[in-house]
Amino acid sequence: MDKIILLKTGQVTIGxxxxxxxxxxxxxxxxxxxxxxxxxxxxxxxxxxxNSSPFGSAGFTYQxxxxxxxxxxxxxxxxxxxxxxxMYYRMYCMEPSNVNVDIAAANTSVNNNFMLNxxxxxxxxxLSGVWTEPSTGGAVVTRTVAHGLGYVPQVAAWFANSAIAxxxxxxxxxxxxxxxxxxxxxxxLYMRFQxxxxxxxxxxxxxxxxx
Amino acid sequence: xxxxxxxxxxxxxxxLRNDGSGTTTVTVPGSMVIGAAGVWQSSSDIVVGSKNAxxxxxxxxxxxxxxxxxxxxLSFDRTGLNGGFPASYTITATISRISATTVxxxxxxxxxxxxxxxxxxxxxxxxxxxxxxxxxxx
Numbered sequence: 001m002d003k004i005i006l007l008k009t010g011q012v013t014i015g016x017x018x019x020x021x022x023x024x025x026x027x028x029x030x031x032x033x034x035x036x037x038x039x040x041x042x043x044x045x046x047x048x049x050x051n052s053s054p055f056g057s058a059g060f061t062y063q064x065x066x067x068x069x070x071x072x073x074x075x076x077x078x079x080x081x082x083x084x085x086x087m088y089y090r091m092y093c094m095e096p097s098n099v100n101v102d103i104a105a106a107n108t109s110v111n112n113n114f115m116l117n118x119x120x121x122x123x124x125x126x127l128s129g130v131w132t133e134p135s136t137g138g139a140v141v142t143r144t145v146a147h148g149l150g151y152v153p154q155v156a157a158w159f160a161n162s163a164i165a166x167x168x169x170x171x172x173x174x175x176x177x178x179x180x181x182x183x184x185x186x187x188x189l190y191m192r193f194q195x196x197x198x199x200x201x202x203x204x205x206x207x208x209x210x211x
Numbered sequence: 212x213x214x215x216x217x218x219x220x221x222x223x224x225x226x227l228r229n230d231g232s233g234t235t236t237v238t239v240p241g242s243m244v245i246g247a248a249g250v251w252q253s254s255s256d257i258v259v260g261s262k263n264a265x266x267x268x269x270x271x272x273x274x275x276x277x278x279x280x281x282x283x284x285l286s287f288d289r290t291g292l293n294g295g296f297p298a299s300y301t302i303t304a305t306i307s308r309i310s311a312t313t314v315x316x317x318x319x320x321x322x323x324x325x326x327x328x329x330x331x332x333x334x335x336x337x338x339x340x341x342x343x344x345x346x347x348x349x
Contacts, residue, residue: 210232
C-alpha cells in the first residue's frame, strides 16, 4: 500500500491577476514526493488536482502546481481572474524509494486515528524506483521500466529537476515544451527525457488496473 | 475460519483508497478554419467517483504514441496553414471537475494569428481515462 508520511492543509488569498508561491515547511530530512488538491470552496464540495482547473472561454481560470525541496512544500497559483480569490489546499507526501530513514507518524491534525479496513480497496504499490539521467542536451532519450503486468496499471511519477532544485509531480506534459514525458502501456513505463541538466524520475507503479 | 470482512486495523500512516474510474473521448475535426484570434473547444463529461475524491488521469491521442501519457493536461504543437504558409499552433487536452462527482474532459486550441488558421488535416481523438481515490483528507 501507499504510505502517506505527511499531510498539510491551509489557505492562501491571491489578488486579482496575481500569483503566489506559498512555502510550507515540511520538517523532513529529505525531499518528499508531494501530491495535492485545491478548491475555492471551504466545504470542499468541488475540488481540483494540481494542474487541473475550471476552464472558460479564455482558458484556465487558475493555474496551480505543487513541488517540494529539502525544506518546503510549495503551492504555486496564478489567478487569471479580475477578482481576488481564497484557495484552500491539501497536500500529502510519500517517501521516495531511495530514502531510508525513520519517519514519525504522519501529522495528526487531519485525522488522528487512521483506520485500514479490509472492506476497502487500497492502492497496491507494485514497483517503485528512481531513474537519474544526465543532461540529454535537448535530444529525446527514452528509458523504460518493465512492469510485466499485461494490463495498463495506475502510475504516479515525479520529476526532480536539478536545474531548479525541486521535485514535482508530473501532471502537465507537452512533447514540445516539457523536459520529461511519462507514458505507460501494458508492458512498460516510458520516461522520455529532453533536458539541458540532469534530472531524476521517481516512479510508482501499482497493481491496480487503470480502468 | 472467519472471513476478513470489516477487519479494521489502525496505522500511524494513512493510505489511498481506490474509488471509481471512467473513460471518455473528445474528437477534433481536421482542417478546421478558425478565425483570427479565435478559439475552438469541445468537451465530454464523466460522472465518476465520490465527493472529495482525488483523481488521476491518462490522456492519449491517436496522432501520438500508442501508450498513454500520465498527466492532467497534455499539449501538442501542431502545424496548420496561415495565409497559405505553415503555421504552428498548440492543442491542449485537460480535465477538471465541474461538480462534486463530475469531471469534464476538454480539448481546445486557439488561433494565435491575426487571420484565419486552417488546422492540421485528419481527425484527432483524445482518450481520457480517469481514476479517483479517497484521500486521507476525505
